[in-house]
Every structure is written in C-alpha cells, then in structure tokens.
Amino acid sequence: MSNLLFEQAKPILQHIKSQGYEAYFVGGSVRDYLMNKDIHDIDITTSATPDEIESIFSKTIPIGKAHGTINVLYQDEAYEITTFRTEGDYDDHRRPNDVAFVRDLYEDVKRRDFTMNAIAMDENYHVIDYFHGQQDIAERIITTVGEASERFEEDALRIIRGLRFQAQLAFHIETNTYRAMQQQMSHISFLSIERIVVELKKLVQGQHVSASFENMKQLKAFTYIPFFQQSNMDSITITEPISFNLFIAIIQVKQSTELSLAQLKISNQEKHTIHALSQLMSEIGELQSKATLKRIVYDYDMKLLLELVTHRTLLEANQIKLPSPLIFNKATLAETAKQLPIDTRKALAVTGKDLLAHLQQPSGPWMKDILRKIELAVIQGEVSNCKTEILEWVDNNV
Known part of the structure; x- marks a missing residue:
C-alpha cells in the first residue's frame, strides 16, 4: 500500500485549512487506504464553498460548480474538491432536485451511500468515522448510511454499486440492505443505461464476481435493464x-x-x-x-x-x-x-488493380470474393505469396 497520492495532495488540504476552512480526504480512496489497497484517485471534501475555493486557488476548473465541485490544478494534477452539502428530494431515483452547501462534515457524509465510503481523513491520517465504516470494513459488510430504503430511493444506482462493491471486495451485503435492494430494484429502470453499464463493467471484472452475479439474478436486476430484459439471464453463469x-x-x-x-x-x-x-x-x-x-x-x-x-x-x-x-x-x-505467410490482406502480393488488369473485367462484387479465395490459398500454402504465382493460380482455380 502506498500513501503517495495523499502526500502529493496534502498541500491542498493544508492551504484550504490555512484560509480558515475544513478539508478532508473522503470516499473510496480512504476506504482503500484503510484496506491496504492501492489508491488510484482521491476526492477532497471541504467546508469552503465553490466560490471560496476559486478565490483560494489560482488554477481551477468549475466542472460541477452548481453541485459544489471544482477541479483544482496543482503540480500538473487535477484534484476534485467538493463542498460539504446536503441534498433535496429525489423525484426520479437518479439525482437530487437541488443541493445546499453546509459547513458541517457530518451533514455531508450522512448523505453518502455506504458506511465504508462515508469515512473522512485529514492530512495527518486522522480518521473521522461517524457511521462505523471501519468496523464494517473489518467485518467485510456492505451496509448503507442510515436507512437503506431511503438511500436507494434517492439514487437507485446505489443498488448496482453495492453489488459491484461485493464483486470487487468480496464483502457480504447486510441483511436489511439486501432486503431494501430487493424491494426497490424496479427503480433502476429510471437510470440511464450509460450509468448502469459503467457499474456492470466493473462488476463482471471483479475478482469475486461469482456471488455478486448470482445476487444480480436472485434480485432480478436484469429484468429492469435494457438489452438484458430480452435475455435469459438465468442461463448465464459468471464464475470468474x-x-x-x-x-x-x-x-x-x-x-x-x-x-x-x-x-x-x-x-x-x-x-x-x-x-x-x-x-x-x-x-x-x-x-x-x-x-x-x-x-x-x-x-x-x-x-x-x-x-x-x-x-x-x-x-x-x-x-x-x-x-x-x-x-x-x-x-x-x-x-x-x-x-x-501473411497477417492481413494488405500483405498480399496482388491488389484489386492487379486483378482488374490481369482479368480485364470491370470492377464488381466478384473482386472481393476472389481476393478472399487468394487469401485462403496463401495462408493454407496452396500458392506462394508471389504476384506471378498468384495470378497463375487465379487462372487455374477461379
């Protein structure tokens, strides 16, 4: 395990804090660090508003300013910094109608999906864990922050994410969380197929995909996803x-x-x-x-x-x-x-122009057919990849 990415980003947290605001690492990077896994990217959360972040740093990109996210460019790296926020009602099981910026870390992390992803950590590696995420990691449990039905009602993609985490981490899904998945699975029909496919790509490549894939079938997830709806998924087995x-x-x-x-x-x-x-x-x-x-x-x-x-x-x-x-x-x-003798048609010693000149026929669909026959003859060793020999072979065999 390496904490290099945290060390590289530490000056950002320190600079935000020097201006009187709070700042923490949060989410998957903290989870993976606590699990001694490699960290690939980090997210930073702060009490500073997007406007305040833009005033603190000279190089910023407002990639999602309305929702509180600013990219800060520091030493040739882009860091995603998001303001503490609460979220309004969800009407479509996909996204909140509005967000409100807050100054309290607890208010921010309590809206997150799973306890293992709701852990914050400061630049000195001090962990802030309001929802026993470390205990759930130790016990290898996937459980939601707060009431599972509420979390899945807000964003149904969290159901697929939970199953994806199971495939990647070999955790088991807590009973009430699994029951809520079962009860609210139909809500994934509101999601865009693009968001679902992103999760499915990670799920099927997970080292522990077998149990997760069986849960997908048991929960009848595929019956609510385009393409898979027309497939007999019960007949499919994914064990690796x-x-x-x-x-x-x-x-x-x-x-x-x-x-x-x-x-x-x-x-x-x-x-x-x-x-x-x-x-x-x-x-x-x-x-x-x-x-x-x-x-x-x-x-x-x-x-x-x-x-x-x-x-x-x-x-x-x-x-x-x-x-x-x-x-x-x-x-x-x-x-x-x-x-x-050849690896592509381009490597053939004859071209379509050669055939036209040799056979003195107008171009047509026959050209593609003859080139295919020549390819096969060459790779099977019936004729050498030599222009003269190929044209002679064409005269005798086509």
Whole structure:
C-alpha cells in the first residue's frame, strides 16, 4: 500500500485549512487506504464553498460548480474538491432536485451511500468515522448510511454499486440492505443505461464476481435493464472475472434471437469486438483441422483467441463448445500465427488493380470474393505469396 497520492495532495488540504476552512480526504480512496489497497484517485471534501475555493486557488476548473465541485490544478494534477452539502428530494431515483452547501462534515457524509465510503481523513491520517465504516470494513459488510430504503430511493444506482462493491471486495451485503435492494430494484429502470453499464463493467471484472452475479439474478436486476430484459439471464453463469465485451458476447451466443447492442449505448469499437467474439465462439466449436485453425488465427485478433483460451472453463459452463485443448491452446495459437505467410490482406502480393488488369473485367462484387479465395490459398500454402504465382493460380482455380 502506498500513501503517495495523499502526500502529493496534502498541500491542498493544508492551504484550504490555512484560509480558515475544513478539508478532508473522503470516499473510496480512504476506504482503500484503510484496506491496504492501492489508491488510484482521491476526492477532497471541504467546508469552503465553490466560490471560496476559486478565490483560494489560482488554477481551477468549475466542472460541477452548481453541485459544489471544482477541479483544482496543482503540480500538473487535477484534484476534485467538493463542498460539504446536503441534498433535496429525489423525484426520479437518479439525482437530487437541488443541493445546499453546509459547513458541517457530518451533514455531508450522512448523505453518502455506504458506511465504508462515508469515512473522512485529514492530512495527518486522522480518521473521522461517524457511521462505523471501519468496523464494517473489518467485518467485510456492505451496509448503507442510515436507512437503506431511503438511500436507494434517492439514487437507485446505489443498488448496482453495492453489488459491484461485493464483486470487487468480496464483502457480504447486510441483511436489511439486501432486503431494501430487493424491494426497490424496479427503480433502476429510471437510470440511464450509460450509468448502469459503467457499474456492470466493473462488476463482471471483479475478482469475486461469482456471488455478486448470482445476487444480480436472485434480485432480478436484469429484468429492469435494457438489452438484458430480452435475455435469459438465468442461463448465464459468471464464475470468474471477465471483460464486459466477452460477457455480452456470451449472452448473444446463447440467445436464439439477435439482440441489439444499440440498447447498451456503448462505443462502436466495443460493438465490433463483441460481434467478433460472438462470431468466433459460433465458429470455433467445429474446429478440427489445422487448415481451419490457420484460417481462424488469420481472421481473428489474437487477443480474442487468447481470451477464449483463458476462459475455457467459464465458456464450457455456459455450454459454449471449444475445440480440444490439444489443438486450441496458447502455444498452438502462437506457433500457427508465426507460420502464417501473411497477417492481413494488405500483405498480399496482388491488389484489386492487379486483378482488374490481369482479368480485364470491370470492377464488381466478384473482386472481393476472389481476393478472399487468394487469401485462403496463401495462408493454407496452396500458392506462394508471389504476384506471378498468384495470378497463375487465379487462372487455374477461379
């Protein structure tokens, strides 16, 4: 465990306090520090208002000033500083109608989600823990600050966050907290899919995802989330950390009807990877020959192939067939890739222009088909990657 990030940010807290205000580290960074985990980013909370923070520091960015958050630039780092605040009513289970700035730390932390995230710490590593968060960390319990039903009524994303923390930390969810999750799960239908996907990506990559994923199913969380609503999630088993892309690809492969990735509002690159994984899993089960292995290694990104090798046990638990480990393993894949004469179509010794000139035909869909046949012939060793030999092969075989 390193406290380097806290040490680097310590002058910020000291400067705020020198101006007569309170300032503390708070949230996940404090939780992780107390758990001897690596810290990746820190949040600072203060009694100073956004206007006061802007007057204290010369370099600031008002990223969320209306809600109390200012970014302070210090020694080439940006630090998120948020004013102590209370929140008004929540009408949509997503965000408060208004916030009010306060000068009392207790009033600020009592609105937070879980006790383990409601711990503050000053620059001297003195902990302020109003809600027994340290005890809950020691006992490995996820429990809300105050009444669970109220916290989840305010922001339903806290339900998914709680399950995500379970996957990441191997904590168990306190009984009343779990019961409130069950009672208010339908409220996650008010959330944007983007916010849910952010949490699901972390959840399925958690080192202890198995119990959390089973809870997601037991709580019927997926019935309120677009895309997953159309999936038979009870048939999906996740027993080890996997990428979100592989998770979605497994769901796609197991469904009898095609699901729209557009519902997830993910990037085009992610959609492309999921489609490739789905297609690969659909093809790979029938792999029995070296010729087919060559084609698959040529056609697919090695990272995707290795991902399937790594998660063989999980895929088989989901009734996704893989070839024998004797022919589908890391060593065989690496050796096959090494032996391929080309790695992309661009490496072919002929181009579309060469074919047009040689065959003296107008361009058309036939061009793509012939280039594909040439690719396969080259990687299978039927013809050398030599322009003259390829054109001769075309005359005799196409």
